[in-house]
Amino acid sequence: MIRTIIIDDEKHCSDRVLKLISDHAPNLKVIAVCNNVEEAVDVTKTLDPELIFLDIEIHDKTGFDYLEKLGSYNFHLIFTTAFDNYAIKAFKYSAMDYLLKPIDSDDFIQAIDKLTKRLNALDQELQIKLLLNNLNKENQNKTIRIPTSEGFELITIEDIIHCQADSSYTHIFTTNSKLLVSKPIKYFDDLLKDDNFFRIHNSHMVNISHVKKYTKGKGGFVTMSNNNTVDVSARKKEEFLKLFK
Missing domain, CATH: 3.40.50.2300 (Response regulator)
Structure with missing residues (x-):
């Protein structure tokens, strides 16, 4: 009992x-x-x-x-x-x-x-x-608990650079690691969308604070602080660019 x-x-x-x-x-x-x-x-x-x-x-x-x-x-x-x-x-x-x-x-x-x-x-x-x-913290200093195959990791939100969908899994790129998590990207979109994150593509979500450069195109693409490039969907392009005006 x-x-x-x-x-x-x-x-x-x-x-x-x-x-x-x-x-x-x-x-x-x-x-x-x-x-x-x-x-x-x-x-x-x-x-x-x-x-x-x-x-x-x-x-x-x-x-x-x-x-x-x-x-x-x-x-x-x-x-x-x-x-x-x-x-x-x-x-x-x-x-x-x-x-x-x-x-x-x-x-x-x-x-x-x-x-x-x-x-x-x-x-x-x-x-x-x-x-x-x-x-007791400001949003940018908050920590989330990420489940992993071995248990879990605690990650400061501001250290997350971008997330990439992989079927029902998500790759999380941080300032010092890359994690594969058994959660869909929608889970992290719902969790982080009010904390300076933006879903720029069906398969990608980025931390706006880590965007270094935008390159024009039909949708274009962004270069992140870790030098990874991430496509911007044509559907999300206008909404995304408004964030920088």
Whole structure:
């Protein structure tokens, strides 16, 4: 049984999680339900849970306040939130699981399925620290967690030069390495498009900060800071060039 704590200041929300656990997750044992940060910190330290469902806004504090006060994270964590805002992007950067309220049963089941396949608690602790670190940084200094065949790598966003599609995989070119990742380029387009990245071609996405030169043509092509050349599709040319006006 997975020892579980629910942290939420709204009773109907914690009741919803309890019902979902009862209906779909018999391997979870709820050992406490907390409705404020101070209580949650004390209970977590005392009961040593393996899984926590954590609300984002808890009275006048946040789930991030709870994590900062706690300091160590020997448990798995699933955020619950009613707000699809800046925090969602931070969750994606750190590959952190979250559920949007009102929590859909299918989303809940999927999150629990992922939980059973997840790496050890040390990996989860690193994810939480990465999340908190990103929340306190400007966009250009943020770090994303990239899954690899051997585990994962942490890459500073500003160090990514460009991404190239390869079927359902993506080649990521950085200032000091090249990675092959088992995610489609659309995954990285969705993740990075608001952070100075632009999809210049169906198969290519570039970091605007690393563009050195544009060469004219039907679509033309760009030369990146690593001297790689990347084609610009005719369809994307006008939109791309507007970024430099």
